[in-house]
Amino acid sequence: MSSAQEYNASGAAGIASPAAVFRVRDVGKTYHMGEVDVNALRQVDLELYEGEFVVLLGPSGSGKSTLLNILGGLDVPSCGEVWFRNRNLSQANDAILTRFRREAVGFIFQFYNLIPSLTARENVALVTEIASHPFSPKEALEMVGLGDRLDHFPAQLSGGEQQRVAIARAIAKRPEVLLCDEPTGALDFRTGKLVLDALARANRELGTTTAVITHNAGIAAMADRVISLRSGQISNIEVNDTKVSPSELEW
Numbered sequence: 632m633s634s635a636q637e638y639n640a641s642g643a644a645g646i647a648s649p650a651a652v653f654r655v656r657d658v659g660k661t662y663h664m665g666e667v668d669v670n671a672l673r674q675v676d677l678e679l680y681e682g683e684f685v686v687l688l689g690p691s692g693s694g695k696s697t698l699l700n701i702l703g704g705l706d707v708p709s710c711g712e713v714w715f716r717n718r719n720l721s722q723a724n725d726a727i728l729t730r731f732r733r734e735a736v737g738f739i740f741q742f743y744n745l746i747p748s749l750t751a752r753e754n755v756a757l758v759t760e761i762a763s764h765p766f767s768p769k770e771a772l773e774m775v776g777l778g779d780r781l782d783h784f785p786a787q788l789s790g791g792e793q794q795r796v797a798i799a800r801a802i803a804k805r806p807e808v809l810l811c812d813e814p815t816g817a818l819d820f821r822t823g824k825l826v827l828d829a830l831a832r833a834n835r836e837l838g839t840t841t842a843v844i845t846h847n848a849g850i851a852a853m854a855d856r857v858i859s860l861r862s863g864q865i866s867n868i869e870v871n872d873t874k875v876s877p878s879e880l881e882w
């Protein structure tokens with residue numbers, strides 16, 4: 632680890648720091664479960680910067696998915712503010728959040744959520760047909776190394792290939808941010824690396840700000856920054872001076 636000291640009190644990295652895409656201010660999230668209140672997030676302050684690749688680490692129940700869902704407009708905070716560029720997501724109504732998700736966010740989850748009766752190309756086309764300046768499904772699938780699997784159905788693809796179709800689907804609309812919740816959670820080591828490689832490539836070549844939740848601390852070495860959560864709070868932020876390529880990761 633490294634140059635965390637180069638980040639000032641607001642989390643910005645010196646004068647040459649890129650623009651903040653997200654600004655999270657004093658965010659809390661409480662779920663009411665009958666008589667019980669669950670504080671999933673408490674006093675979270677965070678920036679995510681243009682084009683960076685961050686990994687979110689933390690034990691089960693520490694609030695990682697809650698934070699990612701709030702960033703992606705799938706959920707709203709109970710208190711505090713979340714800004715995406717100049718848009719205040721914490722004040723947004725459902726229609727605004729829906730438009731934000733549709734235009735700006737690509738989501739990738741542990742399970743690929745592909746439509747079994749559609750080919751890889753058709754699964755991606757579901758998104759490109761409603762996006763304003765998309766890649767073609769073929770271009771998006773070529774970006775994740777599946778140019779030779781365009782007309783395969785999900786059942787004819789491995790788990791890692793299915794996840795790469797999901798990545799192609801997420802990046803095809805050229806989202807500004809890619810939010811990934813345990814994208815390699817269901818995959819073995821070798822296949823997981825191919826999926827991470829596809830994410831790293833999208834981040835590098837398209838400049839898509841990318842946040843990846845994982846339980847696997849071995850993945851942290853490929854990130855620009857590693858954000859650790861514990862009991863609903865950010866417990867540590869580390870900056871990697873040198874990033875390791877996914878093929879060199881060990882876990």
Ligand SMILES: Nc1ncnc2c1ncn2[C@@H]1O[C@H](COP(=O)(O)OP(=O)(O)OP(=O)(O)O)[C@@H](O)[C@H]1O
Binds near residue numbers: 663696
């Ligand atoms: N919709 C919900 N209703 C009630 N409680 C919830 C809800 N979503 C999350 N929680 C609770 O909030 C806390 C944080 O959950 P969250 O899913 O964000 O953690 P996590 O770090 O992503 O965990 P995991 O690694 O197991 O996915 C947990 O105690 C969880 O039970």
